[in-house]
Amino acid sequence: MTIQNGDSRKLYQQVAGAVAAAIASGRYPVGTRLPSERDLAEEFGVSRPTVREAMIALEIRGLVEARHGSGIYVMEGAEAGGPPLDLDIGAFELTEARRLFEGEACALAATVITDEELAELEVILGDMVGENSLATSIGEQADRRFHVTIARATRNTAIVMVVETLWDIRYRSPLCAAMLSRAREVGVRPLIEDHREILNALSRRDPKAARDVMRAHLGRVIDGLLTATEIDALDRARLDAEARRQDIARRTAV
Template sequence: MSESLRPLARPRLYEQVVERLREYVGAEGLKAGDRLPPERDLADRLGVSRTSVRQAIVALEVQGLVEVRHGGGTYLLRDRLQAEPLETMIERRRRLPDVLDARDALETKLAALAAVRRTDQDLAEIDTALAAMAAAVERGELGVDEDQRFHAAVTAAAHSTLLADFMAEISLSIAESRTESLRQPGRPARSLDQHRGIAEAIRARDPERAAAAMHTHIDTVGSVKLLDWEAEEGD
């Protein structure tokens, strides 16, 4: 029988809660820093269990849209709750470990090569990327484009055409992992510090230290709430 007649998926209850919360934030004109109603109040007003509300909040937290302060409530991190479809999150969670493995293998080698092969011009571009990311962090931004510029500068400094081609082939997946990492609370500033450590090792022409610094950075990139999250059915 045709795949077009496969069974319809029923939206999980907490996906519906997420949609109601999105509508609520828009209708009330809430902005980043504002607090959502307590879980108990949300459950009562929506006619669902606190479990479903909690699952919805966790899904929003994983996406970097809210911050849960234990004992202090749930606060918006963005002006809007533009949540991703659940299946998109599940698929990204499935891909992410492989992407991180590839990044670790490629980028630690690129950092080591950059420490050996970099030119003064390469170093100037790395420093420019660092300055741009520092400015983005100072403005309170994630610095996604600036982060990408730094890693591109390190790749260029390695002067390895084949490794650069491999990086280009997985660039979309790398961009996805970058955004996932940088939207973790406090991550942009931490990433900036790690980038500075990588740059200093490259500047010092120390390939072992450059590789170690990049490996530590990629480990941090992989420390995200998404990998601890499990999609549940709700009630």
């Protein structure tokens, strides 16, 4: 199975489509364990997060099933799965975009933010602490308000629209929603201390520090998603955390 350079679909869609076709052709019969995440990444020449998104997309379609501690297996009736659905944007791709846009937005906000807006962020941070006890997406409302409030502090309507759109994608994209739901199930919540550091940098009116702490925060969000969406438990026994995350280190260094 290979990825076609001329294919305009997202990489995870190409991987999902190729695996679905292999299932339909009988290469992977019902009950068969699929190759490991690492093996699939090597076979397709893509990152492991891309493979992970593809497997979650296939789970959403009911073609495969993740069995903790064992791997990914082809489900009964998978042969009738049909063509891959366009599940839109995954959580890795979304968070990478947020890291770029919100890092710069935070730096700009640090130069013009008012005392009133800083006080509002302090209140929102308190709300976030309370919402962290919730296991549903309701617990993300304060998190969204915190980030959008920073965008509004830039006094740039276009920046606000971009940040709001990126947050809205979290709920509109079935793939992203599924990945974030899985993260919540294993206890991934908004990082309160990270948000406190962001607020402190904004309070100092330090644009460089504000940019750095926002980018570091969203880098840790990616780390949390990697852990939460781990699909091959055998890899956890073989690889340490640094090795599991090296496939995105180059991109997050941008």
